[in-house]
Amino acid sequence: MSTLQGKRIALVEGRMTGALSDLVQRHGGEPYAVPALREAARPCADEVASFLDRLSAGRFDVVVCMTGVGVNALCDEAERLQRLPECLEGLRGVTLACRGPKPVAALKRRGLLAHVQARTPFTSAELLAAMADLEVAGRGVALIHYGERHEPLANALCDRGARLDELCLYEWLLPEDLSPLQTLVRDLVGHRVDAIAFTSKSQVRHLFQVATGLDLAESLKQAMQHDLVVAAVGPTSAAELEAFGVTPQVVPENPKMGPMVMALAAHMTHMAS
Template sequence: MKTLIEKYGGVPTIAPSMREQKLDLDAPLAAFERSLLADDVHALACMTGVGTRIFLRELTARDPGLLERLQDVVLFARGTKPLQALKEFGLKGVNVDKPHTWREISESLMGQLQPGQHAILLEYGESPPAALRRELHSAGLRLTNIPVYRTTFPLDTGPLERAVWSCIRGEKDVLLLASGTQALHFLKYAEQIGVLEEARAALNQMVIVSIGPACSEVASDLGLRISLEANPHKMGILVRTAAEHATALVGKVAG
C-alpha cells in the first residue's frame, strides 16, 4: 500500500488497525464433526481465506477422513480467497455472486437449502449481522456460527492513536479502507481514548475510499460516508481510484 500510494504521488500514513487472534476451536470442531457424521450439515459458508484455512487445517488434524465427508456438503465461498483455500484442501466451492456481502451469502443459502436444513457459517472478525440470522430463521433454516478468529487491536497501538489524532486535527485528506473492520477498529480505538464523535466527524470531512460494497456497507453502518469505491475490488485499484479522483473531492466533502 505504501509503495502504491507513493507511486501515485501521495504521502502515506500507515496505521495498522487490527490483527487476527485465533480462537480455541476444540469445542466447535467437536460439534461440527458430530453434525457432519450425522449428515446434519447441508451447507458450509466460508467467509475468508484465512478462516477457511484455519478451520480445515484443524479439522484435518482431528480426522483426515472428514474432508471426504465434506465433499457431499455444498460449500459457499465469499469471494476468490476462501474459494482458493477450499481448493488447497481438494474441495470445490461455489463462489457467491458479487459483491460478496452478507446479502449474497444469505440468498445463496436460502436458494440452496430446504426448511429444516442446517447451515454452518465460518465467522471472521465480527459476528454476522442480526439481519442475516433473521432472514435464515424466517426461511426455516438452522444456522450455526463457528467463530474461527477474532480481530483485535495491534500489539503496538501507537501508530493508530497518532492517526486518530492526526485526522481530528484535520491533517489528513484521504482515508483508504481495505476492509470494513479497519473502519470499525479505527472508531473503536477512538472511543477507547474518549474521542469517538470527534473522530467520526473528522472522517466525514475526509475523502473515504472503499475497496468494495462489503466494506462500504460496514462503514455506512458506522455512520461514515463513502466518497469513492474501487471497481474491480482490488488493492491496486483502490489506490488508483483515490489517486485519480480524490483530489477533486478534497475540501468538498460535507460533514
C-alpha cells in the same frame, strides 16, 4: 493521468498493509500505514470436534464459508485433532457456498470445489442471492463466520428455515500496542493526513473505538466528513462508515484494493483540477 500527487494516505489494513502501501506508492502517494486489527485464533478444539462429529454423521447438507481464513482455521484445527482426512471427506459430501474468491481458493488448495459463489461485490446480500435456488428449509446448514459473527446472514438463513450451526474460529481484535492508532487519530483530527482508506468494517469500528478512548470520536467524525477524502473498498465497509456518520467519497465498483486506490487517485486528481 490520475495520481495521488504525493498526498499522505492513511491505511489501516490489518494483513495486507505492505501490498496496499505499494499500490499507494505506485500511484504517487505517501502511505501512512497503521494496522487497526489483528487476527487471533480462538480456542476451538471442542467446537471443531463437535462440528466434525456432525459433519461425518451427515447432519449437514450445506456449509457456508465466509473467508479463506475460516476455511484454513477449520482444516488446521482438524489436522491438530488428527481428523483432517475425515474433515475433507465430509466437506466433499456437502454443498459448499462461498462469499468470495478467498474461501474458494482456500477450498481449492485442499482439493475441494465450491458449488455456490457470490458475485461481486461479495457481500452477504450477493451470497444469499447466489443461494436463492438452494433449498435450505429443514436442512442442516453450517456457517463458518469470519472474525466476528455475521448476525444478519445467520438470521436470514434461519428465516429461510435452515437448521443452522455456526462456527467462529478466529476473531479480530485491536492491536496489542494502541499507540500507533492513537497517533493516527490525532493526525487525522489535526489535518496531517489527506485521505484514509478502509478495507473492512472492523477497521472502522476499531479506529472509532480508539478515538472514543481519547475523547476524540466526534472530532474524528468531523474531520472525516469535512477535511479528509475517505475511501472504502466496498459496500460493507462503506455501510459501517455510514453507521458512524461518515459518508465515503470513494467506493470502487470492483471491491478490491487495486480498484480502490485507482478510484482514490482519480478522485484526488479531479479535486485538484
